[in-house]
Amino acid sequence: MVLDNLGSSLRGSLDKLSGKSRVSEDDVEEIVKEIQRSLLQADVDVSLVMDLSSSIKERALEEEPPGGTTARDHVLSIVYEELVGLVGESTEIPLENQTILLAGLQGSGKTTTSAKMAWWFSKKGLRPAVIQTDTFRPGAYDQAKEMCSRAEVDFYGDPDNEDPVDIARKGLEETADADIHIVDTAGRHALEDDLIDEIEEIESVVDPDRNLLVLDAAIGQGAKDQAQQFDESIGIDGVVITKLDGTAKGGGALTAVNETDSSIAFLGSGETVQDVERFEPNGFISRLLGMGDLKQLTERVERAMSETEEEEDWDPEDMMKGSFTLNDMRHQMNAMNKMGPLEQVMDMIPGFGGGIMDELPDDAMDVTKDRMRSFEIIMDSMTDKELENPRSIGASQIRRIARGSGQDEERIRELLQQHKMMSQTLKQFQGMGQGGDMERMMKKMQGGGGGGGGGGMGGMGPFG
Ligand SMILES: Nc1nc2c(ncn2[C@@H]2O[C@H](COP(=O)(O)OP(=O)(O)OP(=O)(O)O)[C@@H](O)[C@H]2O)c(=O)[nH]1
Ligand SMILES: [Mg+2]
Incomplete structure (x- = not known):
């Protein structure tokens, strides 16, 4: 998963600081190099990596470690804080009635994520419903229905209706009893005008409280453009990064989040409805650094x-x-x-x-x-x-x-x-x-x- 080897390589360098009460410039240099290598390998944008490493360097050398802190802990806490700063806050998702619209390119994991999120909300004691508006991909209706039944949540879709906007409108009416409405949309292989038009229309009918962009962790540098385009058309409140269980590096998605000033809402890490977690920056970074969560x-x-x-x-x-x-x-x-x-x-x-x-x-x-x-x-x-x-x-x-x-x-x-x-x-x-x-x-x-x-x-x- 993202920055997978950062934890182990960094721990190696940090362990060399054991027993020291002060860090030297060489120590810091070595640690920063490790971090740079891992971040770049994970597809994080170069300029972002440079910014991050210079502030780690500066702080490690200039800040006075709090009394009784070892050099190792001091540097570790700075690295930790800077990485938490890089991934940012978690998107605010209040546990109350709301409508969430999912957008994203083909195969990014929207349909899976809609069922996962519904499952997540149901575990919080709310009643969610998923509305499937994808009339583009054959099988989308069956896939969403099947996943929602596994998640044991309400579902609305209509395989005989070819108008996604109409499905969205009817879906909201039919599932009026639910607390949370999650609207799944169709994906296309690239951001074409007809997809943009369609999603803008659905957006205006559904009037969501939040729009979430679903990004595959494997996306790499392309994530930035995508995020910007979706942001311009419907406005993006948060991002869901999927497929973190795979070999994908996720750095592209992190970069996109950082550069579009959005935040991460959920992480997906598998194909079943339970493989979802709310993004929590502290826990996420401690896990990356191998400190458990x-x-x-x-x-x-x-x-x-x-x-x-x-x-x-x-x-x-x-x-x-x-x-x-x-x-x-x-x-x-x-x-x-x-x-x-x-x-x-x-x-x-x-x-x-x-x-x-x-x-x-x-x-x-x-x-x-x-x-x-x-x-x-x-x-x-x-x-x-x-x-x-x-x-x-x-x-x-x-x-x-x-x-x-x-x-x-x-x-x-x-x-x-x-x-x-x-x-x-x-x-x-x-x-x-x-x-x-x-x-x-x-x-x-x-x-x-x-x-x-x-x-x-x-x-x-x-x-x-
Ligand atoms: N391993 C893994 N696979 C995932 C994850 N999320 C989704 N997938 C798989 O990725 C593929 C695409 O997921 P979908 O949810 O259908 O993606 P989509 O964005 O709805 O795709 P379109 O509707 O065609 O645009 C499916 O085979 C999913 O099982 C994940 O977190 N981990
Ligand atoms: Mg889908």
């Missing part, structure tokens, strides 16, 4: 936990108090599945982010998923008594469960082993008092992961 992670964990609690009538507090059973383990696995792709979750954990995942073989994550799936199947073949009291499972039970589930006995032993490990880990957390306090759990995990800022970084959140 505790806030996002905590939010995801909490959301997944509460969904699992609701659906399965399971209270994690009980687990934190009593003994950890196989049933608890199953609930936890379900909650994990809800948090989204393991890869993304790992990326947010301090110490795991910034490239560590890249060093694992490609299929390592799939193996984990397969394992979880076979654990599920095994647990289905266990009796309630066994699930509540795993210690009652001996060799003969293992044989029976293996026959019943069609899994190897080895797998079942693996499952029991895993359960034992989780149970021991949990005991450590139980010692910390009140259960379910994710933030404290995370702090403890971070402590184990090493790294992170020191005293001078207080108040920056992600550095804890």
Whole structure:
């Protein structure tokens, strides 16, 4: 993803500052070079890179580090602040009734994003509806309808109507009960006059509260012109950057945002409706720098936990108090599945982010998923008594469960082993008092992961 290798290369240079209380001009020079290299590789505009690096250089050499701050933390906090400044504030999206129009070139991810955003709003307790006005691409109606049903949100479209403006008008009427209206529009391979006319007409009928431009992270330098043209025709309030899960670099999109004075609203990182997050500059940059994004992670964990609690009538507090059973383990696995792709979750954990995942073989994550799936199947073949009291499972039970589930006995032993490990880990957390306090759990995990800022970084959140 964007600036992917910035974190690791920068950490290398920063580590050389360990133990020093002052930075030399050479130190700063080296760090700035690393940053320049990463930003340019990621397609960020040259003049932007130059501006950024000169202000990092200036500040690192001239500013007095706050008392007790090491040189490493001082430079790190400057780099962090300057990068946060580069990506800017997040587009304001109030959690209240509104209409949002999505614009963008063909294939940028508008339709996917409309369903993702609708899903996101529904998780915030609002009722969203997606209105599909694309009459240009065959299959657009089915695609949007299908995604919206997966997101479990209202949808309006009409495959027999060839007039997008009319569809938009009727769509708003038909979905009047919804709080949030998200209007998806057609894309073209380039910004042609007829597309501009069409979107301007839809704009005037829909009268949106915000227009969001959807940009593919792979867009490169072309993003700037596109953003400017859309801005001139309908006005752009914010940008959604999609496909950040791919190899794309995203720097072009960042440049576009910076130069058109707009901001980033959402990030898309996958093909399913859950692969969306609200853009938060602090968390985003800490993640890039390999410092993890505790806030996002905590939010995801909490959301997944509460969904699992609701659906399965399971209270994690009980687990934190009593003994950890196989049933608890199953609930936890379900909650994990809800948090989204393991890869993304790992990326947010301090110490795991910034490239560590890249060093694992490609299929390592799939193996984990397969394992979880076979654990599920095994647990289905266990009796309630066994699930509540795993210690009652001996060799003969293992044989029976293996026959019943069609899994190897080895797998079942693996499952029991895993359960034992989780149970021991949990005991450590139980010692910390009140259960379910994710933030404290995370702090403890971070402590184990090493790294992170020191005293001078207080108040920056992600550095804890
Ligand atoms: N990996 C990945 N794929 C994405 C993401 N967003 C969209 N896609 C894929 O990109 C392709 C195009 O996405 P659409 O949502 O159809 O794009 P669109 O802008 O609506 O396209 P048109 O309607 O033809 O202009 C689809 O195959 C999506 O599955 C993302 O964040 N990650
Ligand atoms: Mg589309």
